Amino acid sequence: MNSISCENLTKTYGSAAAPVQALQDVSLAFEQGSFTAITGKSGSGKSTLLHLLGGLDRPTGGQVIYQGKNLFSYNDNQLSVLRRRRFGFVFQSYNLVRELTAQENILLPVMLDGRRPDEQHIGRLIELLGVGDRLSHLPGAMSGGQQQRVCIARALANKPAILFADEPTGNLDGKTGREVLSLMRTVGKELGITLIMVTHDLSVAEQAERVIRLEDGQVVEDSGAVSV
Numbered sequence: 001m002n003s004i005s006c007e008n009l010t011k012t013y014g015s016a017a018a019p020v021q022a023l024q025d026v027s028l029a030f031e032q033g034s035f036t037a038i039t040g041k042s043g044s045g046k047s048t049l050l051h052l053l054g055g056l057d058r059p060t061g062g063q064v065i066y067q068g069k070n071l072f073s074y075n076d077n078q079l080s081v082l083r084r085r086r087f088g089f090v091f092q093s094y095n096l097v098r099e100l101t102a103q104e105n106i107l108l109p110v111m112l113d114g115r116r117p118d119e120q121h122i123g124r125l126i127e128l129l130g131v132g133d134r135l136s137h138l139p140g141a142m143s144g145g146q147q148q149r150v151c152i153a154r155a156l157a158n159k160p161a162i163l164f165a166d167e168p169t170g171n172l173d174g175k176t177g178r179e180v181l182s183l184m185r186t187v188g189k190e191l192g193i194t195l196i197m198v199t200h201d202l203s204v205a206e207q208a209e210r211v212i213r214l215e216d217g218q219v220v221e222d223s224g225a226v227s228v
Helices: 046-053 076-086 102-112 119-129 144-156 174-191
Strands: 002-014 019-031 035-039 061-066 087-091 162-166 194-198 210-215 218-222
Touching: 002 046, 002 194, 019 046, 019 061, 019 194, 019 218, 035 046, 046 162, 046 194, 076 087, 087 144, 102 119, 102 144, 119 144, 119 174, 144 162, 144 174, 162 174, 174 194
Parallel strands: 035 194, 035 210, 087 162, 162 194
Antiparallel strands: 002 019, 002 061, 210 218
16 A cells, blocks of 8 residues: 655756756655655755655645645645644754753644644653653753654654655764664554655665665666555
């Protein structure tokens, strides 16, 4: 069963006189519960693809299909609600709210959605990610690895179906990066989440079940193609 797919996805930047093709006619499908790494050199289009799949940016052409519907048929408010409830995002730069504690950061998406937290689910995330002793700390009092673990917990607080990760180990040393990646895999498997990760690091990409390589905005390798 496919979790999310895209058909003929295209993204063009710049003017009509000098267009820049960031993504060209990409069609992919991702199975529910799978772990895919999207890799390629800088400028290959990998982050553009991730942002389009997650509804963070709108394509020039093509569509992203989630639960049988094109993401970009939603208006901005509907798309925002969908992202908040069904998608989780982890970025290289953490993006934690500096004035909030780790616990407050983790609960933020649930509170923004006007819902009561599932305390059992949140507690399980905190346990799995090993941040129980950091809940009262502000981000500035935590290491990079601890901050990224809090980011992962925040991204999963609303029980998303898909976790999008853009260079999640990029700001971490090798050992910490491997630990964070292992935790993401473990939590993803336990919760049945589809994990789609962008990375330029081939040693990180090799940890995934499927590796897609982009070059000049096109798919040039796919170790586990799924029918769209």
